[in-house]
Structure formats: structure tokens, C-alpha cells
Amino acid sequence: MKIIAIANQKGGVGKTTTAAALGTVLSQQGRGVHLIDMDPQASLTSTFGKNDADGLLYQALASRGPLPVVEIADRLTLTPSSIDLASGEMRFVAQAGREYLLRTCLQKTSLPAGTTVIIDSPPSLGVLSTNTLAAATAVVIVLQPGGYEMRALARFIEVMDELKDLGVNPTLAVAGVILTNCQHRRRINDQVAQEVSRIYPVLGRIRAEADLMYATTDGTMLSLKKSNALDDYRGVITKLEEVLHGD
Ligand SMILES: Nc1ncnc2c1ncn2[C@@H]1O[C@H](COP(=O)(O)OP(=O)(O)OP(=O)(O)O)[C@@H](O)[C@H]1O
Numbered sequence: 001m002k003i004i005a006i007a008n009q010k011g012g013v014g015k016t017t018t019a020a021a022l023g024t025v026l027s028q029q030g031r032g033v034h035l036i037d038m039d040p041q042a043s044l045t046s047t048f049g050k051n052d053a054d055g056l057l058y059q060a061l062a063s064r065g066p067l068p069v070v071e072i073a074d075r076l077t078l079t080p081s082s083i084d085l086a087s088g089e090m091r092f093v094a095q096a097g098r099e100y101l102l103r104t105c106l107q108k109t110s111l112p113a114g115t116t117v118i119i120d121s122p123p124s125l126g127v128l129s130t131n132t133l134a135a136a137t138a139v140v141i142v143l144q145p146g147g148y149e150m151r152a153l154a155r156f157i158e159v160m161d162e163l164k165d166l167g168v169n170p171t172l173a174v175a176g177v178i179l180t181n182c183q184h185r186r187r188i189n190d191q192v193a194q195e196v197s198r199i200y201p202v203l204g205r206i207r208a209e210a211d212l213m214y215a216t217t218d219g220t221m222l223s224l225k226k227s228n229a230l231d232d233y234r235g236v237i238t239k240l241e242e243v244l245h246g247d
């Protein structure tokens with residue numbers, strides 16, 4: 001099973017939009033996808049008009065039980081999140097094996113064979129992000145061309161190295177970087193793409209598109225008919241499959 005973490009500790013770079021878009025596009029292409037919202041802000045959850053009013057995700061992690069799975073569309077399911085998850089940052093931190101809660105829960109969750117799992121992470125470097133990275137088989141880093149992005153990327157690489165030094169998921173690989181919300185003809189897009197490509201494959205550039213932004217906030221991404229940004233995400237999937245091929 002492919003388990004892809006969408007990551008960057010920097011906030012507002014397009015992680016949630018990317019998780020939602022990849023899930024939408026992959027499932028519409030006929031692939032089974034399960035999304036996991038590991039952010040207490042629950043943006044991915046609200047993108048699909050769902051909630052976790054009873055805090056079931058927190059309870060599953062705390063008890064190391066199977067994850068709740070909610071149906072969203074054909075071949076697309078979600079583990080929704082809620083603000084309850086925020087207390088996990090404090091409560092799990094002192095526990096032995098705290099990095100592996102999500103991995104354990106996921107192993108106990110029955111999903112159809114061949115399902116691709118995509119995990120959205122919070123904009124922080126705490127227990128929830130570490131759990132995401134510990135459960136993943138590959139990481140996709142999301143950057144939004146602009147100031148401070150390379151610094152955020154450098155910090156993220158340090159964190160990956162620290163995790164490996166600690167023996168947490170030593171085989172975890174960065175599949176590549178997606179540049180999101182790229183404004184038309186901005187020179188910074190090329191500059192950031194060039195700098196990133198010295199370190200990781202650039203999986204694609206996603207055009208800035210108001211319709212995608214509205215669809216994300218209105219919970220209508222699944223019915224978005226024509227979208228340049230979703231086309232760009234389709235290109236990312238092709239590239240991602242090339243990079244992950246042989247895994
Ligand atoms: N391609 C795009 N075109 C237009 N707007 C976009 C695009 N991608 C992301 N956005 C917008 O940028 C903002 C931040 O995106 P998003 O919430 O996905 O980032 P995030 O990294 O998940 O944020 P956080 O760190 O807070 O979880 C949102 O308002 C989203 O709608």
C-alpha cells in the first residue's frame with residue numbers, strides 16, 4: 001500500500017488543497033484513495049463537508065484502534081479530524097512509542113486492496129506531524145513560491161534527518177516537491193523550481209486558480225468540472241507514479 005504524507009511545517013502553503021485535489025483526481029481516475037486528516041484545524045475534513053464531532057480520530061490514536069473511515073464519493077474515503085486532536089500533541093508526547101500511533105491504527109484499519117493513502121499534516125513539527133511521517137512510505141513536500149520557502153524546506157530536511165537518526169522510519173523517502181498556487185508569469189516560480197530541483201524532483205507546478213480556492217472552502221471540489229489547477233494535479237500524479245515506480 002502506498003502511504004503518502006503531504007508535508008511542510010510552514011502554514012498556508014497548500015498542503016490541504018493538495019491532499020484534497022490528489023484524492024479527488026486519483027479517485028476520479030478509478031483508483032481507491034483514503035484520505036487522513038491529521039490536522040486539528042480539520043480543513044481537509046470540512047473541504048468534504050464532514051466532521052468528527054465525537055473526536056473518534058483522537059480516540060482511535062489514544063487506544064491504538066482502527067481509524068474511523070467515512071465515505072465521501074466512489075472510491076474515496078476519509079478519516080475526519082476535529083479540534084479534539086489538538087490535545088494529542090500534549091497527551092501523546094510523554095508516551096513510549098508515541099511516533100507510531102497512526103502507523104499502528106492504520107495497520108488495523110481495513111481498506112480495499114490497492115488503496116492509496118494520503119495524509120494531510122498540520123503546520124507544525126509536533127507529535128502529529130511525526131506520526132504522519134512515521135506512517136508514510138513516501139513524503140510529498142508542498143511549497144508555495146515566495147519568500148522564506150527555501151528556509152522552510154531546509155528546516156524540513158533537518159527534521160527528516162533527525163527522524164532517521166532516531167530510527168523512526170529510516171526508509172522514508174521524499175518523492176518530490178509540488179509548487180502550489182503559482183501566480184502567472186512570476187519569476188519566483190522559476191527561481192524556486194530551479195533551487196528545489198537541485199535537491200528533489202519537482203513533481204509539478206499548480207496554477208493559482210480562484211475556482212479551486214472557492215471549491216476548497218465551499219466543499220465542492222468533487223464537482224469542479226473544468227480546472228487548470230486540477231489538470232496540473234493530474235500531471236503531478238503521472239510524475240509521482242514515475243518517481244514511485246518500483247516501490
Ligand atoms: N492552486 C491554488 N489556487 C488558489 N488558491 C490556492 C491554491 N492552492 C492553495 N490555495 C489557497 O491557499 C490557502 C492555503 O492553502 P491550504 O489551506 O491548502 O494550505 P495548508 O498548507 O494546508 O495550510 P495550513 O498549514 O494552515 O494547514 C487556502 O486559502 C487555499 O484555498
Ligand SMILES: [Mg+2]
Binds near residue numbers: 039122
Ligand atoms: Mg492544511
